[in-house]
Amino acid sequence: MIYEGKAKVIFEGPEPGTIVQYFKDDATAFNNQKKGTITGKGVLNNRISEYLMNRLNQMGVPTHFIRRLNMREQLVREVEIIPIEVVIRNIAAGSISKRFGIEEGTALPRSIVEYYFKNDQLNDPMVSEEHITAFGWATIQELDEIVALSLRVNDYLSGLFLGIGIKLVDFKLEFGRLWHENGDMQIVLADEISPDNCRLWDAKTNEKLDKDRFRRDMGNVEGAYQEVARRLGILPESGPADVQGTDTVQ
Numbered sequence: 001m002i003y004e005g006k007a008k009v010i011f012e013g014p015e016p017g018t019i020v021q022y023f024k025d026d027a028t029a030f031n032n033q034k035k036g037t038i039t040g041k042g043v044l045n046n047r048i049s050e051y052l053m054n055r056l057n058q059m060g061v062p063t064h065f066i067r068r069l070n071m072r073e074q075l076v077r078e079v080e081i082i083p084i085e086v087v088i089r090n091i092a093a094g095s096i097s098k099r100f101g102i103e104e105g106t107a108l109p110r111s112i113v114e115y116y117f118k119n120d121q122l123n124d125p126m127v128s129e130e131h132i133t134a135f136g137w138a139t140i141q142e143l144d145e146i147v148a149l150s151l152r153v154n155d156y157l158s159g160l161f162l163g164i165g166i167k168l169v170d171f172k173l174e175f176g177r178l179w180h181e182n183g184d185m186q187i188v189l190a191d192e193i194s195p196d197n198c199r200l201w202d203a204k205t206n207e208k209l210d211k212d213r214f215r216r217d218m219g220n221v222e223g224a225y226q227e228v229a230r231r232l233g234i235l236p237e238s239g240p241a242d243v244q245g246t247d248t249v250q
């Protein structure tokens with residue numbers, strides 16, 4: 001084991017330069033003040049993230065994803081994580097609504113990109129490009145690449161989700177540096193893309209299909225994650241029963 005985070009455990013991979021992400025059912029919100037478990041979440045997020053990362057790879061967005069190993073584990077390339085959480089917003093919800101007094105559900109005039117410094121002790125403070133470059137978390141060139149990739153991911157995922165009756169309200173991405181044998185460095189998409197870090201609303205009813213159901217005690221959190229997987233067409237063959245298991249089984 002290399003690291004235990006809030007939602008995943010990271011293990012050394014079978015080959016150098018690889019790691020294994022193990023998806024837990026643990027859920028946290030408001031920087032760890034609220035804790036709980038969402039039964040089957042790890043299994044679903046493993047599948048959902050596999051699906052979305054594969055689709056993005058096919059579209060030419062470089063990602064860390066190699067392959068899913070089993071119900072709860074996936075093999076990914078080890079990268080040097082850039083300590084910035086990139087948030088892309090299409091519709092006002094959560095903190096942007098609070099900070100600026102914009103009613104939740106209001107379409108934003110254009111997609112808005114925000115950065116947060118990834119540091120639990122400091123509560124992931126919002127930062128500007130100035131902070132990121134001045135403190136050396138990323139260079140201007142790296143940040144340009146990160147924004148360009150984030151907007152491509154946003155365009156692609158917005159369309160993908162709309163096609164299955166879901167609005168991509170906002171989401172968080174993490175990026176890392178991947179070094180190639182010839183010494184070249186490439187910025188790649190890392191971590192996960194799942195209902196844990198996306199706001200996903202039913203396109204017709206605006207019903208929430210994401211972690212806000214946990215944050216706001218709305219109930220049926222598992223059902224919402226399952227619905228996203230079902231609409232993506234990736235629920236395990238045997239149906240929801242399969243995702244209840246907590247073991248790592250093939």
Ligand SMILES: Nc1ncnc2c1ncn2[C@@H]1O[C@H](COP(=O)(O)OP(=O)(O)O)[C@@H](O)[C@H]1O
Nearest residue numbers: 005006007008010064076077078079081190191
């Ligand atoms: N390809 C990768 N290489 C190295 N670290 C990664 C990679 N992808 C994700 N990570 C890191 O692994 C951790 C994933 O576990 P998670 O439970 O999400 O942690 P956290 O509580 O820090 O959010 C995160 O800190 C994330 O930045």
Ligand SMILES: [Mg+2]
Nearest residue numbers: 005006007191
């Ligand atoms: Mg995380």
